[in-house]
Amino acid sequence: xxxxxxxxxxxxxxxxxxxxxxxxxxxxxxxxxxxxxxxxxxxxxxxxxxxxxxxxxxxxxxxxxxxxxxxxxxxxxxxxxxxxxxxxxxxxxxxxxxxxxxxxxxxxxxxxxxxxxxxxxxxxxxxxxxxxxxxxxxxxxxxxxxxxxxxxxxxxxxxxxxxxxxxxxxxxxxxxxxxxxxxxxxxxxxxxxxxxxxxxxxxxxxxxxxxxxxxxxxxxxxxxxxxxxxxxxxxxxxxxxxxxxxxxxxxxxxxxxxxxxxxxxxxxxxxxxxxxxxxxxxxxxxxxxxxxxxxxxxxxxxxxxxxxxxxxxxxxxxxxxxxxxxxxxxxxxxxxxxxxxxxxxxxxxxxxxxxxxxxxxxxxxxxxxxxxxxxxxxxxxxxxxxxxxxxxxxxxxxxxxxxxxxxxxxxxxxxxxxxxxxxxxxxxxxxxxxxxxxxxxxxxxxxxxxxxxxxxxxxxxxxxxxxxxxxxxxxxxxxxxxxxxxxxxxxxxxxxxxxxxxxxxxxxxxxxxxxxxxxxxxxxxxxxxxxxxxxxxxxxxxxxxxxxxxxxxxxxxxxxxxxxxxxxxxxxxxxxxxxxxxxxxxxxxxxxxxxxxxxxxxxxxxxxxxxxxxxxxxxxxxxxxxxxxxxxxxxxxxxxxxxxxxxxxxxxxxxxxxxxxxxxxxxxxxxxxxxxxxxxxxxxxxxxxxxxxxxxxxxxxxxxxxxxxxxxxxxxxxxxxxxxxxxxxxxxxxxxxxxxxxxxxxxxxxxxxxxxxxxxxxxxxxxxxxxxxxxxxxxxxxxxxxxxxxxxxxxxxxxxxxxxxxxxxxxxxxxxxxxxxxxxxxxxxxxxxxxxxxxxxxxxxxxxxxxxxxxxxxxxxxxxxxxxxxxxxxxxxxxxxxxxxxxxxxxxxxxxxxxxxxxx
Numbered sequence: 017x018x019x020x021x022x023x024x025x026x027x028x029x030x031x032x033x034x035x036x037x038x039x040x041x042x043x044x045x046x047x048x049x050x051x052x053x054x055x056x057x058x059x060x061x062x063x064x065x066x067x068x069x070x071x072x073x074x075x076x077x078x079x080x081x082x083x084x085x086x087x088x089x090x091x092x093x094x095x096x097x098x099x100x101x102x103x104x105x106x107x108x109x110x111x112x113x114x115x116x117x118x119x120x121x122x123x124x125x126x127x128x129x130x131x132x133x134x135x136x137x138x139x140x141x142x143x144x145x146x147x148x149x150x151x152x153x154x155x156x157x158x159x160x161x162x163x164x165x166x167x168x169x170x171x172x173x174x175x176x177x178x179x180x181x182x183x184x185x186x187x188x189x190x191x192x193x194x195x196x197x198x199x200x201x202x203x204x205x206x207x208x209x210x211x212x213x214x215x216x217x218x219x220x221x222x223x224x225x226x227x228x229x230x231x232x233x234x235x236x237x238x239x240x241x242x243x244x245x246x247x248x249x250x251x252x253x254x255x256x257x258x259x260x261x262x263x264x265x266x267x268x269x270x271x272x273x274x275x276x277x278x279x280x281x282x283x284x285x286x287x288x289x290x291x292x293x294x295x296x297x298x299x300x301x302x303x304x305x306x307x308x309x310x311x312x313x314x315x316x317x318x319x320x321x322x323x324x325x326x327x328x329x330x331x332x333x334x335x336x337x338x339x340x341x342x343x344x345x346x347x348x349x350x351x352x353x354x355x356x357x358x359x360x361x362x363x364x365x366x367x368x369x370x371x372x373x374x375x376x377x378x379x380x381x382x383x384x385x386x387x388x389x390x391x392x393x394x395x396x397x398x399x400x401x402x403x404x405x406x407x408x409x410x411x412x413x414x415x416x417x418x419x420x421x422x423x424x425x426x427x428x429x430x431x432x433x434x435x436x437x438x439x440x441x442x443x444x445x446x447x448x449x450x451x452x453x454x455x456x457x458x459x460x461x462x463x464x465x466x467x468x469x470x471x472x473x474x475x476x477x478x479x480x481x482x483x484x485x486x487x488x489x490x491x492x493x494x495x496x497x498x499x500x501x502x503x504x505x506x507x508x509x510x511x512x513x514x515x516x517x518x519x520x521x522x523x524x525x526x527x528x529x530x531x532x533x534x535x536x537x538x539x540x541x542x543x544x545x546x547x548x549x550x551x552x553x554x555x556x557x558x559x560x561x562x563x564x565x566x567x568x569x570x571x572x573x574x575x576x577x578x579x580x581x582x583x584x585x586x587x588x589x590x591x592x593x594x595x596x597x598x599x600x601x602x603x604x605x606x607x608x609x610x611x612x613x614x615x616x617x618x619x620x621x622x623x624x625x626x627x628x629x630x631x632x633x634x635x636x637x638x639x640x641x642x643x644x645x646x647x648x649x650x651x652x653x654x655x656x657x658x659x660x661x662x663x664x665x666x667x668x669x670x671x672x673x674x675x676x677x678x679x680x681x682x683x684x685x686x687x688x689x690x691x692x693x694x695x696x697x698x699x700x701x702x703x704x705x706x707x708x709x710x711x712x713x714x715x716x717x718x719x720x721x722x723x724x725x726x727x728x729x730x731x732x733x734x735x736x737x738x739x740x741x742x743x744x745x746x747x748x749x750x751x752x753x754x755x756x757x758x759x760x761x762x763x764x765x766x767x768x769x770x771x772x773x774x775x776x777x778x779x780x781x782x783x784x785x786x787x788x789x790x791x792x793x794x795x796x797x798x799x800x801x802x803x804x805x806x807x808x809x810x811x812x813x814x815x816x817x818x819x820x821x822x823x824x825x826x827x828x829x830x831x832x833x834x835x836x837x838x839x840x841x842x843x844x845x846x847x848x849x850x851x852x853x854x855x856x857x858x859x860x861x862x863x864x865x866x867x868x869x870x871x872x873x874x875x876x877x878x879x880x881x882x883x884x885x886x887x888x889x890x891x892x893x894x895x896x897x898x899x900x901x902x903x904x905x906x907x908x909x910x911x912x913x914x915x916x917x918x919x920x
Contacts, residue, residue, distance in 0.1 A: 233272030431845025582733025788829030817856025
């Protein structure tokens with residue numbers, strides 16, 4: 017029999033499936049055309065089975081099969097809903113098969129209603145970030161059938177991407193859009209998109225109109241899209257706000273649309289609303305409104321509304337521009353002087369004393385033309401002025417301004433927040449279901465909390481001891497969603513690695529693999545390679561817990577802290593050791609080592625006696641640890657570095673700390689790195705590495721942690737009574753927030769403030785860097801830390817002030833950022849604290865720093881305000897010398913005001 021005859025007798029369904037597995041893609045449309053509806057449906061089980069086989073195979077050959085699967089499945093799904101789901105499947109879209117002609121032939125062969133329904137469903141899909149989508153299918157169906165263009169985000173974004181595809185000679189973007197039938201429908205929809213700023217401002221070539229912002233303006237001018245609609249949509253998009261990059265892009269679109277003064281005047285209320293947005297769009301709106309006012313195209317009430325919005329903004333440039341606008345309006349039309357001076361008086365309550373003075377000058381220039389009718393309202397507004405301006409305001413308005421706060425003898429009541437209360441971890445996790453819930457929360461968190469991690473780790477040990485099978489069943493759904501696959505060689509050990517312990521609970525992973533992996537991390541940490549020394553400590557704890565679960569878990573862990581800072585109450589540890597002794601459990605070495613480092617000092621003599629009475633090695637070791645002071649809180653001292661080694665930044669790394677740790681280890685063998693003694697075994701190797709002081713220097717810290725690692729919350733909880741040591745080790749990340757404009761490290765400052773131990777040079781220097789950090793959220797964290805230290809009585813304001821003065825003088829901390837941070841502290845009511853800091857900083861600020869340093873006048877103005885309100889007195893030589901200089905610059909004026917305040 018001929019081959020043709022044999023082919024005729026072959027089952028068409030089998031032939032299609034065989035072709036999908038190993039045939040040519042171009043044959044599939046032909047094979048599908050020969051199948052009726054029933055036979056196409058009969059192919060689906062085989063296609064789905066093949067798809068399942070390929071789920072773990074991502075070879076080139078498997079991807080070729082996926083292409084044939086995609087095309088065949090599209091033709092075999094006779095219902096549009098199923099076809100759309102099949103086409104949108106992520107596992108079938110490993111390449112841009114949506115452009116393949118075979119797929120389009122299959123879709124074109126379907127009824128028009130089927131095609132439109134599939135396109136509509138695909139258009140409603142999510143935008144895929146990795147560049148693959150079924151948009152070519154949607155576009156082809158819409159252009160071929162003439163159906164309505166879907167206005168979904170999916171379609172708009174893909175249309176924009178396709179329109180800007182490069183390759184070969186091409187028209188400009190504006191020219192291409194002019195010829196595209198989709199443009200009138202889809203172009204207005206781009207104003208609804210988020211995260212679109214980069215695309216809008218990406219210039220494709222130097223030619224005019226080859227960037228979206230310019231193309232929109234050209235198409236509106238040509239009438240391709242309705243100009244009025246584009247203006248309204250653009251303003252509405254700016255009013256909605258969004259990321260700065262988006263706002264700047266849409267502002268460029270607005271400028272490209274180039275509205276006429278009349279068009280802007282018709283939308284004046286929208287412009288006023290824009291004044292409350294980001295500074296760049298707000299500045300544009302302010303400039304346009306000022307021009308409209310000069311042209312007489314807006315009502316005076318609009319000017320007053322604009323002033324009410326702008327004059328309380330923090331941006332000095334906007335406030336100055338608004339006051340200048342008001343001044344010009346009154347000069348141009350003296351009849352408007354009354355509303356102008358009342359509008360300018362809105363700035364009397366501005367936190368910047370210099371802007372208050374500028375507003376007072378505007379009011380003074382036009383007060384006569386405004387008449388006496390405005391005086392009562394001006395007097396009321398003047399009560400919000402800085403006391404430095406009360407005298408002049410009283411003369412202008414004909415009545416005294418201010419009350420007791422102008423009288424230094426009236427006293428000042430310092431307001432500080434209450435000292436933070438302890439944050440106990442609460443009762444241990446009591447059930448497998450509760451543990452599964454907290455484990456899920458831990459794994460889902462972007463920054464896992466110490467309390468959650470410690471509770472879950474303890475719960476895994478505690479509940480395995482009670483009922484391993486019940487716990488394994490409870491965590492199985494969590495494990496399926498978060499499987500353990502080992503981990504990368506470069507990744508530090510983190511709280512998410514608790515999955516190793518979960519694997520040990522279920523017995524799904526051979527325990528020696530967990531041990532080998534974690535011990536490997538620990539060893540590498542000791543040699544300063546793959547992980548940090550803190551990661552090695554965490555790895556040791558997890559490895560030990562996993563091993564205990566296999567060999568026979570203890571009733572609970574010893575090192576679980578009693579406070580969210582990581583601190584462990586000594587009496588609680590005694591109770592836990594007593595429980596161990598009662599059941600004959602042996603403490604894990606890593607568990608006990610971490611517990612000892614977390615135990616804080618106690619004045620209760622009964623606690624070490626109770627530990628000694630346990631008559632166990634661990635009990636005697638704890639008693640010895642408590643009686644000898646454990647690991648003493650270590651001070652830091654300044655280290656002198658050679659020029660060019662960053663001495664100003666890394667100058668609080670203490671030789672004394674390392675010497676004391678080594679002396680403690682020798683005299684108390686049960687605690688440190690010495691041999692075994694009556695106190696029990698020494699600390700584990702990972703913990704000795706954590707305390708290693710072979711070369712006490714910042715260079716040693718950099719080598720140990722590397723530039724890759726940044727401190728995380730769990731690192732603080734390992735040494736909760738050593739905040740000075742931790743601050744000294746991590747000065748580089750703290751400093752980077754000020755002089756390298758990095759972010760993140762300063763958010764840990766409140767943790768250090770709430771921790772235990774001395775608060776010396778290192779902690780205050782870290783706080784100084786935080787107050788000068790670039791990112792506002794980092795400065796906010798530093799402000800919180802400062803207030804916590806002040807509330808606890810741990811803040812040395814003079815030490816902090818001296819360090820801040822030196823850092824500003826050498827250019828590491830910017831005066832503008834320092835003024836903003838300490839201004840926030842003052843606004844909370846802690847002005848006496850701020851004066852203590854600034855009073856100590858003034859000699860360096862005025863004696864060593866460049867007098868032209870931007871923001872220095874703001875710092876001195878804040879110092880003058882705090883000194884005035886708190887009744888500070890006594891001359892400062894550098895203040896007096898600067899005040900006697902010739903000139904009328906901001907710094908000299910503010911220094912003279914401070915000199916007068918200090919003179920009484």
